[in-house]
Amino acid sequence: MQSLVVVCADIGSVKNKRFGWYADTGESSNTPSSVSDYVASVLKERKPVALGFECPLFVPLPKDEQLLGSARRGEGNRPWSAAAGSGSLTTGLVQVAWVLQAIREQVSPQTDCYLSWEAFASAGRGLFIWEAFVSGESKRGGHVADAISAVEAFRFSPAQSRCRECHRAHFCGLLVGGCRNASGGVVRCGKPPQ
Numbered sequence: 001m002q003s004l005v006v007v008c009a010d011i012g013s014v015k016n017k018r019f020g021w022y023a024d025t026g027e028s029s030n031t032p033s034s035v036s037d038y039v040a041s042v043l044k045e046r047k048p049v050a051l052g053f054e055c056p057l058f059v060p061l062p063k064d065e066q067l068l069g070s071a072r073r074g075e076g077n078r079p080w081s082a083a084a085g086s087g088s089l090t091t092g093l094v095q096v097a098w099v100l101q102a103i104r105e106q107v108s109p110q111t112d113c114y115l116s117w118e119a120f121a122s123a124g125r126g127l128f129i130w131e132a133f134v135s136g137e138s139k140r141g142g143h144v145a146d147a148i149s150a151v152e153a154f155r156f157s158p159a160q161s162r163c164r165e166c167h168r169a170h171f172c173g174l175l176v177g178g179c180r181n182a183s184g185g186v187v188r189c190g191k192p193p194q
Contacts, residue, residue: 001121005042008052008132008150009035009099010143011092019095020143024151028144032095036102043107043127048120050128052150053099055092056080057131075133103127130154 005023012018014032021035022028023042029035042049059080060072071079080089100113113127114120120128132150 001048001124003047004050005047006050006052006151006154007035007039008054008147008154009095010132010146010150011053011055011088011095012143013091014095018143020145020147022144022147022151024155028147030143032099033102036099037106039099039127040103040106043103043111046125048123048125048128050120050130050154051099052130052132052154053092053096054132054146054150055088055096056086057092057096057129059089100129 005025007021007023009021009032010019012020017030019032020028020030021038023038027038029038039049039051058072060067060070062068062070069079069081071077071081078084080086104111111126112123113129114123115129117128117130120126132147132154
């Protein structure tokens with residue numbers, strides 16, 4: 001997608017300086033307000049933005065109760081429900097909602113927010129929300145550095161795999177609430193209207 005700006009925020013304690021973000025334009029900082037201001041400024045330029053958060057955004061809701069809390073595909077021995085994952089999920093719940101609300105306050109109410117890569121790519125505009133997972137050898141020793149790893153991984157991943165999981169057995173309620181705030185009430189999870 002032409003002119004796409006990819007941004008990722010590494011979720012963590014703001015007070016303890018464990019929050020950092022990076023954009024593929026080279027911009028970076030360590031506060032939620034700076035990432036929301038940056039994303040809003042890019043959206044005002046009518047450029048599409050893919051905004052990632054390094055915390056669980058989509059959690060499995062399996063039919064089999066025995067699988068509740070199980071790792072998602074690709075998580076290996078670091079499931080979303082383990083200590084680090086559940087800690088970042090609860091911190092992210094507040095920070096993602098705060099960032100999306102701050103973006104919404106600065107952009108046009110017509111700015112759409114997408115959970116589907118296909119719908120976002122088809123529209124060629126708006127805000128796409130994605131989940132980053134940085135662990136093991138991908139960690140670089142710092143929150144901005146981890147956000148850089150996530151942005152690079154996003155840039156090099158095949159488009160069809162982006163947010164594929166939210167179309168399967170994943171519950172999007174956590175994100176949809178914040179996404180509604182960011183978009184003024186419009187969330188596109190499927191194909192855009194023709």
